[in-house]
Amino acid sequence: MMENRSYFTETTIDRTVLWKNRRPVLARLDIELTERCNNNCIHCCINLPQDDLLAKQRELSTGEIKKLLEEAAVLGAMTVRFTGGEPLLREDIEELYVFARKLGLKVLLFTNARLITPRLAELFARIPPLERIEITVYGMKKGSYEAVSQIPGSFKAAWRGINLLFEKKVPFVVKGALLPPNKREMEEFEAWGATIPWMDKLPSYSMFFDFRYRRDSKEKNRQINAMRLSSKEGLDVLTRDRERYIKGMKEFCSKFTRPPGDILFSCGSGRGGGCVDAYGYFYPCLPFKCPDAAYDLRKGSLKDALENVFPRMREIKAENPDYLKRCAKCFLKGLCEQCPAKSWMEHGVLDKPVEYLCEIAHAQARYLGLIEENEAAWEVKNWRERISKFTEDLSESSTYK
Numbered sequence: 512m513m514e515n516r517s518y519f520t521e522t523t524i525d526r527t528v529l530w531k532n533r534r535p536v537l538a539r540l541d542i543e544l545t546e547r548c549n550n551n552c553i554h555c556c557i558n559l560p561q562d563d564l565l566a567k568q569r570e571l572s573t574g575e576i577k578k579l580l581e582e583a584a585v586l587g588a589m590t591v592r593f594t595g596g597e598p599l600l601r602e603d604i605e606e607l608y609v610f611a612r613k614l615g616l617k618v619l620l621f622t623n624a625r626l627i628t629p630r631l632a633e634l635f636a637r638i639p640p641l642e643r644i645e646i647t648v649y650g651m652k653k654g655s656y657e658a659v660s661q662i663p664g665s666f667k668a669a670w671r672g673i674n675l676l677f678e679k680k681v682p683f684v685v686k687g688a689l690l691p692p693n694k695r696e697m698e699e700f701e702a703w704g705a706t707i708p709w710m711d712k713l714p715s716y717s718m719f720f721d722f723r724y725r726r727d728s729k730e731k732n733r734q735i736n737a738m739r740l741s742s743k744e745g746l747d748v749l750t751r752d753r754e755r756y757i758k759g760m761k762e763f764c765s766k767f768t769r770p771p772g773d774i775l776f777s778c779g780s781g782r783g784g785g786c787v788d789a790y791g792y793f794y795p796c797l798p799f800k801c802p803d804a805a806y807d808l809r810k811g812s813l814k815d816a817l818e819n820v821f822p823r824m825r826e827i828k829a830e831n832p833d834y835l836k837r838c839a840k841c842f843l844k845g846l847c848e849q850c851p852a853k854s855w856m857e858h859g860v861l862d863k864p865v866e867y868l869c870e871i872a873h874a875q876a877r878y879l880g881l882i883e884e885n886e887a888a889w890e891v892k893n894w895r896e897r898i899s900k901f902t903e904d905l906s907e908s909s910t911y912k
Contacts, residue, residue, distance in 0.1 A: 535587020536817055541786040541797050542579070542591060544598040544607070545570055550623055550660040552649065554690055554738055556721040556798070556856070561600055570789045573603040575809070577610050579787060582813050584614040590642060592619040594797070596789070599626035605634060617641040623649075625665060627672030636679040643709050644683040646673060647717075650693040651700055658692035682709040689718040689748065690738055697748075713752070718745055719848070719871060722856040724800040739867065742874035750878065760846075760879055765902040767845030770894070773828045773835060775851050775861055777844065781821030785813075795821050799852035801861065827851075829862035838864050842894035843881075847872035 547566055548558040559566050571579075583591060591611050598604060599622055611618050619642040635644070648669070650656030656666040676683050685704055687693070693700075704714045718740045722732045740748070750756045771777035781795030788794065792805040793816045804824060806816040829835055838849055848868045851861040858865075876882045881897050891897065 535589075535783065536814060537583055537586035537588045538783040539590045539592065540579070540583045540588050540784065540813070541594060542576065543594055543596065543786065543789045543797075544576070544601045544604070545596040545789050547600050548595060548597040548623075549600060549625055550597070550649075550662050550665055552659055552688070553661060554659070554688060554717070554720045554735055556735070557724050558596055561597070566789070570601075571787075571791050573606060575791065576607055579808065579813065580607075580611050580614055580616065584616060586814060586817070588616060590617040590619055592621065594621040597623060597626065599631070605631070608634070608640075609638060612638050612640070620644045621647075622672075623647055623660075623665075623669055624672030624676070625668040627675050629675060632672075632675040632679040632681060635676070635681040639681070644676065644681065646683055646685050648673075648685050648687055648700065648714075649690075651696045651703065655693040655696060659688070659690055683707070684710050684714075686715045687717070688720075689716050689740060716748065718748060719867070721798060721853070724798055724856060726856065726859060742870040745871055746874050746878060749875070757879070760875070761902045763845065764879075764881075764898055768842055768894075768898055769844060770840050770842050770889075771838070771844045773839050774825070775827050775829050776825040778850055780850075780852075781817070781825060783817070785816065785821065795824060796852060799855065801851070801855045827861070831860070831862040831864075833864055834862045837869075837887075837889045838862075839889075841872075841889040842891060842898070843872045843876050843888045846875055 543557075545566070546557055546559045547561045547563050548555070549561045550558070551560070552558065580591060593604075593607070593611075598620065601607065608618060608620075618640040620640060622644065624646045646669075648656075649659040650666070653666040656669070657663060660666075673683075673685075685700075685707065687697075687700055689697070701713055704710050720735050720739050722735055776795070778796075780799065784796075786794050786797040786799075787808060788800070788805075791807065791809045793808050793813065794800060794804055794806070806820050808816075829839060838844070838847075841847065848871075849865055853865050853868060854861050854863050857863070857867075873882065873888060876888060877884060879901060881901060882888050882891065888894075
């Protein structure tokens, strides 16, 4: 998109002379600086205790991360996301942040804000990250917040960090996780979120929670499963602004809704990006932690993974008969979060349908009028006509239940 103004012309970078006839190998890089966290959230899919010394000893060194950041910049990356665990637990976080910014990288920071100090807030104000910091808030009251975080004092620490960003006018946004202790606080949370100068829409929520990325705790998975919203509860949240939801779904479905066939990686995983875990392994996307997909960066490079390894991975085809019968033929693929990462978390294989995700997608499709009450989307033959009818007037929403 190009916008003409009287004093300059703004255009996307891929239309400039710099990028003419070529695209960067790497657009954005995610780095999990640590899996350790100073919270112990009841729903978390990856966290380890903050004092886990074995995990800390295995983590990439400062020098190794700097080397990755340098390579990312050379490959064309514009943004690096620092996440975790809690990335601010890293003792070298200031050094890594400044190094990334000196390379010209924007820094997107995911944090619970508990470890934001006056020094860090001053650093972010003096050397802006150029991306709004993203803070997950687990409750508007001490009781609800700490019922989720399971750490005494975490509520006070988080709000202290948030207020430091306010004071220094460091741009940030907030998001939530809908859980039994806090789900009645949505209105209060959203009203407060509307007072944040850098929030231009309602907060996003985690509510269809992932199982443990590394399949390392059956007990934790049982806890997570018990806290997941039902498809109806989730739909109620998604459609609370009905007009905006319908409009967004029309635009989304017009671009992304179609049967994926037997190719498993039908998403953008590994195309111009990926996630480096805390121990130096590179994966096609952040939640995908299948050991067979791990590329050891201590023995290779981002470039080799992106150009030689991930493309072969994206050619993998499904073999599971149930997947081939259902998911491969289902036109709700764009609406459904079924993917190799989700299948791995739930089942330990890459191509087994996740019933929970199927229920959520079908609930949305029924609401939108794309399928009938007892209809399975993979049995629909005239899906193109249905999508066309649904999207033909992006301003029309009155005919949908």
